[in-house]
Amino acid sequence: MNKCIAIFCVLTLLIFAGCQHTPSPLPILGIHDIQGTDTTYHHIPDFRFMNQDSQWITNQTYEDKLYIAEFFFTSCPTICPKVKQQLMRVDERFKDDDRVMILSHTIDFRRDSIPRLKNYADKLSIQAPKWSLVYGPQEEIYTIDSAYLSVALVSEDAPGGYDHSGLLVMVDKNRHVRSYCYGTEEDDVDRFILDIDKLLREEY
Amino acid sequence: MDDGKGLGDLIPTITGTDYMKKNPNSIVCIIRYGLKDTITVEGKTYAEPMLGIPELDDIAITNIANYINYRWPYRSEYLTIADTRKILDTCRAE
Numbered sequence: 001m002n003k004c005i006a007i008f009c010v011l012t013l014l015i016f017a018g019c020q021h022t023p024s025p026l027p028i029l030g031i032h033d034i035q036g037t038d039t040t041y042h043h044i045p046d047f048r049f050m051n052q053d054s055q056w057i058t059n060q061t062y063e064d065k066l067y068i069a070e071f072f073f074t075s076c077p078t079i080c081p082k083v084k085q086q087l088m089r090v091d092e093r094f095k096d097d098d099r100v101m102i103l104s105h106t107i108d109f110r111r112d113s114i115p116r117l118k119n120y121a122d123k124l125s126i127q128a129p130k131w132s133l134v135y136g137p138q139e140e141i142y143t144i145d146s147a148y149l150s151v152a153l154v155s156e157d158a159p160g161g162y163d164h165s166g167l168l169v170m171v172d173k174n175r176h177v178r179s180y181c182y183g184t185e186e187d188d189v190d191r192f193i194l195d196i197d198k199l200l201r202e203e204y
Numbered sequence: 205m206d207d208g209k210g211l212g213d214l215i216p217t218i219t220g221t222d223y224m225k226k227n228p229n230s231i232v233c234i235i236r237y238g239l240k241d242t243i244t245v246e247g248k249t250y251a252e253p254m255l256g257i258p259e260l261d262d263i264a265i266t267n268i269a270n271y272i273n274y275r276w277p278y279r280s281e282y283l284t285i286a287d288t289r290k291i292l293d294t295c296r297a298e
Contacts, residue, residue: 077238077255081211088212123214123252160255 026199029177030149043175044147049105049134052117057103057132059175066199067101069148069169070183071141073108074120079166083183084124087168091131093193099204100196102131105145107162109138149177168192172199208276214252216245219276228278232288233295235265262288 030042048058070087072080087102094100106112117133120126126133136144148169170179170192178199181192210217218224223245224231238256242249260268266288273279 075253075255077257081215085211120214120252124212 023198023202025202026178026195029180041176042147042149044144044171044177047136047140047144049136049140049144050114051128051132051134052114052121052126053128054114055128055132057129057134061129061132062101062103062171062173064173064204065099065101066173066196066204067103067171068196069103069105069150069171070167071105071107071145071148071150071164073106073160073162074112074116075108076160076162078160079164079184083166083168086183086186086189088124089189090168090193090196091126094196095130097200098130099200101129104131104133105141106133106135107141107145107164108160109135109141149180170195170199172203208272213248214250216243216248216250218272220278221245224272224276224278228273229291229294231272232265232269232283232291235260235268236292237295262292265292 028041032042033040044059046059048056051057068087068090070083072083087104091102106117112135114135117135121128121131121133148167148171150165150167150169166183167180168183168189169177172178179192179195181188183189208217208219216223223243234254234256236256236258239254242251244250262285266283266285269288270282273283
């Protein structure tokens with residue numbers, strides 16, 4: 001009996017020690033392609049969008065970086081201002097860390113434009129390339145949106161004509177989606193910031 | 205944002221402002237039809253257009269207006285749905 005308790009204690013200690021020394025990494029999210037023993041992880045495809053300073057933003061912009069992607073539009077009357085406020089909190093937290101960048105896609109290809117994005121950025125003191133607000137044609141925006149596992153749709157029923165999730169999506173240097181949060185929920189964004197810290201600590 | 209303080213130089217504060225005191229009914233029209241004009245709030249100008257939210261019905265708008273009027277007291281009496289409809293009639297013509 002004592003032997004059993006001793007073994008149990010040792011095992012318990014090992015498990016706790018294990019937890020402390022080899023923390024589990026953030027998962028790679030998305031639907032992966034598994035062929036035999038080869039796994040091709042879901043990843044962000046090649047893209048090229050123009051930002052508020054008329055610079056091209058591509059995958060190369062985020063080489064060796066961790067970036068946070070989101071979808072919004074400048075005249076959005078509902079969740080976007082709230083998400084922006086939370087994202088400004090994330091930006092403030094990592095403003096001196098050049099490994100972290102932010103990429104905001106407008107989904108309003110009808111009303112938004114580079115000058116409108118520039119104006120919006122200036123009003124909120126958003127600085128490129130640390131934080132880019134980008135414009136692109138409809139098909140490209142909706143293709144890239146699904147790659148981020150987010151949801152943006154043209155919807156005549158939604159306030160402002162577009163329906164979107166308000167998600168913040170974390171992408172690592174290998175173009176993998178590693179974490180996300182609801183940009184409207186302060187608590188969830190707090191947890192997301194801890195995930196950013198964790199990824200930077202473990203993989204950068 | 206949750207405290208009604210707006211967002212940077214983009215969205216004006218709604219807390220006890222001169223604009224809201226002078227135009228207590230404007231919030232009803234702005235929620236329904238949006239705002240395209242440049243407005244001045246506490247000495248700062250705001251030119252960003254806001255889209256209206258036609259999905260909110262007269263009852264919802266009345267409730268929101270009453271919340272705002274009560275939270276940052278702009279008026280002492282409650283708006284009724286009839287009041288809201290009267291105000292909406294004035295801005296629909298614009």
